[in-house]
Amino acid sequence: MPVNRPRPEPSSHPISRRTVLRGSLIAAAAAGLPAVSPPVRAVAAGGGRSVAVFGGGVSGLTAAHELSERGYQVTVYEPVALGGKARSMSVPGTGAGGRLDLPGEHGFRFFPGCYQHIPETMSRIPFPGNARGVADNLVRVQAATVAFRDLPPVVTPVEVGGLAEITPETLRTTLAAAVGLIPRLPPQELALFTQKMLRWFTSSTERRFGEWEYRSWAQVMEADGKSDAYREYLVNALTRITVAAKPYRSSARTIGTIGEALVLAGTGLVPQYGGGVDRILNRPTNEAWIDPWVAHLRGLGVRFELGAKAIGLELDNGRITSARVSGGADGRVDADWYICAMPVERAVPLLSDDILDADPRLAGMRDLEVDWMVGIQYYLTRPTDLPEGHIAALGTPWALTALRQAAMWVGDFASRYGDGSVVECLSVDVSDWDTPGIVFGKSAKDCTKDEVAQEVWAQLSAWLNNSTGWLREDDIHSWFLDPGVHWTGGAATNDTPLLVNTIGSWDNRPEAATAIPNLFFAGDHVRTHIDLATMEGANESGRAAANALLDAAGDPGSRAPIYPLYAPPVFEPLKALDADRYRAGLPHLLDA
Known part of the structure; x- marks a missing residue:
């Protein structure tokens, strides 16, 4: 199932008329483009099964893969290079x-x-x-090299051996051993770090989305006033090497989510996380993966239009009727279904006033941020x-x-x-x-x-x-x-910045399905379980877009599997207790 967290009520995060008007400027600029030729179908379509996918990165190729396996006629439009x-x-x-x-x-x-x-x-x-x-x-x-300035580098195993089970105590010990190699880290700050991580592992979903999402990683780790080693290595460095995240701006929930998954993978005790951490x-990636993938998709009937970029979506009577493209497929594309699998900074110019009127929630995409x-x-x-x-x-x-x-x-x-x-x-x-x-x-x-x-x-x-x-x-x-x-x-x-999940940015991220019944979004800016700009998030979002399309089509066929992140059962009673405390306005037990 796709990730579907409740959004805040409109009164708590209103979309102003000024925000919507910004989209009209983008739409006006797009409207000034030269006239294009009459519509052409994305493929020879029949029975409402033609799909136009805009973007040939991991999310677009994934959506194309899932839908072509289910008999849909898919054309992928990519302006630069397949694989993104x-x-x-x-x-x-x-x-x-x-x-x-x-x-x-x-x-x-x-x-x-x-x-x-x-x-x-x-x-x-x-x-x-x-x-x-x-x-x-x-x-x-099997191993990683960790280097610090003016000190010999340390070669350390990336997996923890000898653990029989995951418990709060084994988790604390594992975390302490993993970060204990950091030089000049005061013992009390090492203890604070492990306590904060245990607080994350035992926080309820309600607290994660209601509290951690709206605080930075540096805030929840109490970075201010701590030693240089704590701030530089545990708070700053471990965050910055995680997909360009910055500790004072990144959502603590996002960093906690990927941190938990990596720690659990390192234990070797989670069957779903096979293959090591x-x-x-x-x-090279294209030899090992992308080129064989594209060849396989071609064999499934997927068509690729390279050099083609979506520059506008036409809405009529509540549905997308065509898309304007420039480049290799110069003109308009007419399909039954449309998947926008472009990076967020390239997808936002498609959000014209009529698109936002049909689904005002999409306006939040314009507030998402990218970095290098x-x-x-x-x-x-x-x-x-x-x-x-x-x-x-x-x-x-x-x-x-x-x-x-x-x-x-x-x-x-x-x-x-x-x-x-x-x-x-x-x-x-x-x-x-x-x-x-x-x-x-x-x-x-x-x-x-x-x-x-x-x-x-x-x-x-x-x-x-x-x-x-x-x-x-x-x-x-x-x-x-x-x-x-x-x-x-x-x-x-x-030209290729990366989405960064800033404080509160979950509210601005779209689901794969929209209020426009034949328009879907994929990409690492779409809500996913991994919640980070990664190949994994892009792949999950492509599956979610394919599933949403199948739902909208009333297709009785199988859905692409969506895998939630593993949650250790041992922590569930503590999470249930924390959910009660959060709803009662009480702090987490480790903060009490």
């Missing part, structure tokens, strides 16, 4: 001697064990030699000797995380990619583009492209090279920054 922010891409002109171009990407892929929807979809995508299709291309990661793909989380890859002529697995450089100004890729990919990297001299690809995600760096004293947004590359390498070296010498600047063959970031007139812009 999840795709990998070639670095043009870098292949030689019959080799492929070097692989680049928006950012490295991470598939924690709490992801349930993505692996299930992958298992239905055929891949040569794999019994479970693309899902068998996931590789389990950390997995990566065993080759972008990757850079370094191609090296010698192995780094970094351990396999993810790298968290905690406390770096730009909130860097990294992954040594070639060592965990199939085949010989130098023989397959580049000019034969590159043996290693170190992929780095930059999650903070607003804080000054250590070399140029500027934020990433204020740096040139070359300065970004120099600054990222300098920060990684300062955090990782203490007593190791893992990174050597002389080994850099070249580097590649996500082309979504580009410079115009000296200013950096980003």
Whole structure:
């Protein structure tokens, strides 16, 4: 079932006429576009089963997958590239001697064990030699490297061994062990952190949505007045490396939700969270997943219109009658059903006055916020000797995380990619583009492209090279920054920002179904269980959009499964008690 939390009454979060009028400006701008040709059907439709999906990222491909399996005629319209922010891409002109171009990407892929929807979809995508299709291309990661400035990095297991059951005490012990490696953390603050996490685990749904949603992570963790180690590492760093989240602006409920799922996956005691807490793909994303997925969808009859962007929706008599597109499918698209699977910043311009009049709840989408989380890859002529697995450089100004890729990919990297001299690809995600760096004293947004590359390498070296010498600047063959970031007139812009779940933003996020019976939304801004801008959230939202369409069509066929996050039964009595206390206006027992 889709996530369907009750929205606040209109009186508590009113939608002002001024807010609606902002949409009319967008609609007016769209109305000024050149005239387009007469409608064409998305596909040769019959029996009301043609579907137009706008956006070919994970959410759009998921919706197309589910609906095409159920006999719907689906056309996907994508303006840039299939796979969206999840795709990998070639670095043009870098292949030689019959080799492929070097692989680049928006950012490295991470598939924690709490992801349930993505692996299930992958298992239905055929891949040569794999019994479970693309899902068998996931590789389990056993350890992670945690680095602090001026201290030797620590290599630590990502999973907890020896636990017989999940209880409040074993959870407290596990959390204490996991964060106990943080240097200079006072014992009383370690105890406070574990208490706050236990408070989350035992908070009722009512308190989570009524209290945690409207407070920042820094507030609930009582960051003010604490030690530098507590604020910098436990509150700030652990939040910033989680999809560009900022501790003083992010909803505490969102951070608590993903934190709980990761902790439970790390215990190894949750059957639904199989495969370990950390997995990566065993080759570049497009080779391992996206290209086989697109080929499979084509085999199911899905059509793809590349270079086509939705720029307007036509509403008549309460239904969408057509969509205006620019680019590859120049003109208007006429289908029976419409799924908007575009990123929120690209979906918002479609919300014209008549759309908002038909469903005023959608106006909240315009108040959702995005931020930058972008990757850079370094191609090296010698192995780094970094351990396999993810790298968290905690406390770096730009909130860097990294992954040594070639060592965990199939085949010989130098023989397959580049000019034969590159043996290693170190992929780095930059999650903070607003804080000054250590070399140029500027934020990433204020740096040139070359300065970004120099600054990222300098920060990684300062955090990782203490007593190791893992990174050597002389080994850099070249580097590649996500082309979504580009410079115009000296200013950096980003075509691929990421949704950030700010305080109270759940109220502004749409469900997959709308009050317009043939219009649906998918994307990581749609309400999902994982509640974070992730591939998993995008996949779940695509399933929810497909199910909502099936419901609206009165289709008797099966629905795409939606998997809730696991909730340990041992905490249910405490949650029930807390629900009574919350309704009575009383604090949580751990705060009493």
